[in-house]
Amino acid sequence: MLLTVQNIHKTYQTADGPFEVLRGIDLTLGAGETLALTGESGSGKSTLLHLIGGLDTPDQGHIRLDGQDIATLDDTGRAALRRGTVGVVFQQFNLIPSLRVADNIAFQARLAGRHDPNWDAILADRMSLTLHLNKYPEQLSGGQQQRVAIARTLAAKPRLVLADEPTGNLDEATADIVLDMMLELVSETGAGLLLVTHSSALAGRMSRRLHLRSGQVA
Ligand code: ADP
Numbered sequence: 001m002l003l004t005v006q007n008i009h010k011t012y013q014t015a016d017g018p019f020e021v022l023r024g025i026d027l028t029l030g031a032g033e034t035l036a037l038t039g040e041s042g043s044g045k046s047t048l049l050h051l052i053g054g055l056d057t058p059d060q061g062h063i064r065l066d067g068q069d070i071a072t073l074d075d076t077g078r079a080a081l082r083r084g085t086v087g088v089v090f091q092q093f094n095l096i097p098s099l100r101v102a103d104n105i106a107f108q109a110r111l112a113g114r115h116d117p118n119w120d121a122i123l124a125d126r127m128s129l130t131l132h133l134n135k136y137p138e139q140l141s142g143g144q145q146q147r148v149a150i151a152r153t154l155a156a157k158p159r160l161v162l163a164d165e166p167t168g169n170l171d172e173a174t175a176d177i178v179l180d181m182m183l184e185l186v187s188e189t190g191a192g193l194l195l196v197t198h199s200s201a202l203a204g205r206m207s208r209r210l211h212l213r214s215g216q217v218a
Pocket residue numbers: 012013014021039040041042043044045046047048
């Protein structure tokens with residue numbers, strides 16, 4: 001199994017005392033599978049994604065990638081995980097303003113030592129970015145920037161793509177197109193996709209769907 005999440009608990013300390021956001025989450029995701037994660041705002045979707053991406057650590061439970069518990073990784077291993085195995089698309093695009101679109105797309109793949117100019121060209125074509133490769137992010141629309149962020153993640157050919165409301169800033173038609181492209185590219189590379197969305201329409205296009213409620217899978 002590509003991803004196994006077992007009995008994950010996470011509590012945040014707040015001014016009002018401890019707040020348990022996740023109360024025993026289990027899920028699995030195989031290579032080539034797509035999974036929608038839905039739930040009301042504040043239900044812990046981003047928290048779970050951060051834990052799976054190794055950006056934060058759970059209080060209890062296990063997250064395994066290819067059977068390896070990510071808690072057992074040292075800093076180097078965790079960095080490698082973030083650069084290579086797992087690709088994250090955040091709601092904020094986090095593009096590098098001083099780099100042209102082409103270099104933004106290549107950035108993570110270069111870090112991971114897996115830069116493939118042919119694959120970049122295919123991605124740019126599919127994302128309709130070919131005419132914009134020499135521009136800087138600020139010269140692009142929000143939808144174009146989001147497509148650059150997605151292309152950058154996919155350029156490194158991650159085995160697992162985690163996407164946190166990647167179409168949240170886009171209108172419905174553009175969101176549909178962006179999801180089409182993500183699904184196509186994920187199926188081409190055989191990666192697993194975990195997509196956080198509040199849209200039932202988008203969730204319905206994934207092979208499985210999990211709903212978070214009161215810190216548990218409903
Ligand atoms: P979602 O992505 O489903 O909207 P989040 O995972 O962002 O939910 O947040 C879940 C809950 O945890 C929210 O009530 C949020 O305010 C709280 N929360 C998130 N991050 C922190 C943090 N670093 N410290 C304290 N509370 C947090």
